[in-house]
Amino acid sequence: MSILIDADTRVICQGMTGRAGTHYSAAMIEYGTRVVGGVRPGKGGSRHLDLPVFDTVAQAMDETNANASMVFVPPDHAAAAMIEAIEAETPLIVALTERVPLHDMIRVRDALQETKTVLIGPNSQGILAPGLCKIGVMATGSARKGNVGIISRSASLTSEVVAQLSAAGLGQSTSVGIGGDPIHGLAMRDCFKLFLADPDTHGVVLVGEIGGREEEELAEFIAAENAGMPVVALIVGRHAPTRRRMGHSGAIIQDAVSSAEGKIRALADAGVSIAESPHLVGETMRRAMLVAA
Amino acid sequence: MKLHEYQAKELLARYGVLTPRGRMVEAPRDARRLAEELGAERFAVKAQIPAGGRGQSGGVALVTSPQAAATATQQLLGRRLVTNQTGSAGYAVDKVLVEEALEPSATLYLSLLIDTATASIVILAGPEGSGDIEERVRSGEAHVERLETGAGGEVPRKDIEALAERLGLSRDLQSAFTTLVGQLRTALIELDATLIEINPLAVTTTGELVALDAKMILDDNALFRHPDLNALRDDEDDDKIEMGAQDHQLNYVRLDGDIGIAVNGAGLGLATLDMVHAANGRPANFMDIRTTATSLDVAHGFAMLLENPSVRSILVNVHGGGMQPCDIIADGLGIAMRRTGRSCPTIVRLAGNNAEYARFRFKNFGCKVIDCPDMWTAVSRAVDAAQSAGARQ
DSSP: OOSSOOTTOEEEEETTTSHHHHHHHHHHHHHTOEEEEEEOTTOTTOEETTEEEESSHHHHHHHHOOOEEEEOOOHHHHHHHHHHHHHTTOSEEEEOOSOOOHHHHHHHHHHHTTSOOEEEOSSOOEEEETTTEEEESOOOTTOOEEEEEEEESOHHHHHHHHHHHHHTTOOEEEEEEOOSSSSOSSOHHHHHHHHHTOTTOOEEEEEEESSSSHHHHHHHHHHHHTOOSOEEEEEEOTTOOOOOOOSSHHHHHSSSOOOHHHHHHHHHHTTOEEOSSGGGHHHHHHHHHHHHO | OBOOHHHHHHHHHHTTOOOOSEEEESSHHHHHHHHHHHTOSOEEEEEOOSSSOTGGGTOEEEESSHHHHHHHHHHHTTOEEOOTTTOTTOEEOOOEEEEEOOOOSEEEEEEEEEETTTTEEEEEEEESOOTTHHHHHHTTSSOOEEEEOOGGGOOOHHHHHHHHHHTTOOHHHHHHHHHHHHHHHHHHHHTTEEEEEEEEEEEOTTSOEEESOOEEEEOGGGGGGOHHHHTTOOOOHHHHHHHHHHHTTEEEEEOSSSEEEEESSHHHHHHHHHHHHHTTOOBSEEEEEOTTOOHHHHHHHHHHHHHOTTOOEEEEEEEEOSSSOHHHHHHHHHHHHHHHOOOOOEEEEEEETTHHHHHHHHHHHTOOEEEOSSHHHHHHHHHHHHHHHHHHO
């Protein structure tokens, strides 16, 4: 099995008629994803990639029985597209758009409250359940079906981790790009809970980086719940270029400055195996799985 | 985008926020003329750099005559100001703000910002605004109140009034405080700002709240809807190179080492920097090629690396995707080498889409690259190449 998506997931694409939307929708169809339609205001009634195009998400959901929407809308309209999908009660939204303004994301998160919608992203590469379904932009050449879940803030590193896992003989149940932006949908910890509940996920790789406190929150959860699931973490950014700062509020609002070292320490203390270098993730997971078995 | 104090104050004045009378000047004689025009007893002459900590670092002068304002301006202009917020490079001062200096009866700390952890707007306020507020909060000496806002950044008026009361403000000032918070909230949202910090906020002897300082950061990702604010950009030379790179879909940061680095993806870039350091190498830059970059954009990036005299080897660590297969990166390097007429030991690690075709493109361009099967081998070879080039010199 997989989390969030499976072979029966029916996907519409908001922004399917654009250049990137067309390219990636076609690639998803080729992979075997059940793409059932697209949304582009003003182009309702037309066809694109041999699929029906609708003016609104609500119409598309009604007519196609879709249960997931991929948002490939430029930054100026991305938040409105996400909110439209939330209001249409889309169970799963995968937002790939990069550079969505922060104030817009506050409105999106407000709209999400008290709904059943799960939002992945924005600035996500998408979700891949190898052999079953792909919603997103990732290359699939080195992905293999298997039992390792991936939670990642970085698209490029996910490709690397997938390749290393497959080379180590470890397939993946689902690979989730939770998004690289500071305000996004599904949190790292909540994604981990989904993997814990999935009988076919036997280990989880976490790909994190400097910034935010989600790795620390996940570490707290793992320490408290003593999950029993082998978890390997790769945290990058120990030597990130230092940014000059301005004002005092940022320092006042966070108890500790969130450094790569702080995250690594928190996760290691919670019993997570740390991949000492980005090229050692596959090997570290292989060993962690052996120990667990 | 970080704004200068004078820019932030001009913007906030549009929302009704009170600021001291004054203007930005770029020459001592303008400072004198402005001071004469203001006709105050005391003047503040403040270096305009997009960072705090100026007061403790000699970036602010309090003077009592127009002539002294001119002298202070002369002393600040052309200086490089290093504060606890600028990093060791500091900022060059080419503008100063000359204002009437007020004698507040008390000061406050007030800030509105986006808290990414809760996806909301947060209000921070404390008695006694000052430059060492962080240290005083950490040591428990000062206390900063935190007020969460609801959907749309709305805060009930009574909550703000209660906050004003906890700050010890009189009833008249409570009303002024509530109005000010409303003005700042509107400004934060309308300007797409991620931070507005007023520190100190002066309580004047006449019972008004005046922003003695203002720090504002705008969301770069929202500047597309604020062309007027985009025009406020006042970058240093280093930042101009970075902004120029942005126009070519490159996230570029210059560093002080000797290994030029090109990757596609921010995470892969951070990972590569970490590995180079682990191999005892020193990166000359961080360069993340975005998916939207064409081969000509990529060529612009490689030309920056080739033209950097510090660069002794180039490390290319890329994972080809659907929109940006490896051959686009290869073409970019080939074009840059032809354009600049320069070359440099280049170590590549290609994975993902069209890696094989990229190798063929390198051959076509006559690029002699050292092709490595994995990241760690590539990183080690790049560090070795830079070190042996350094030893030869």
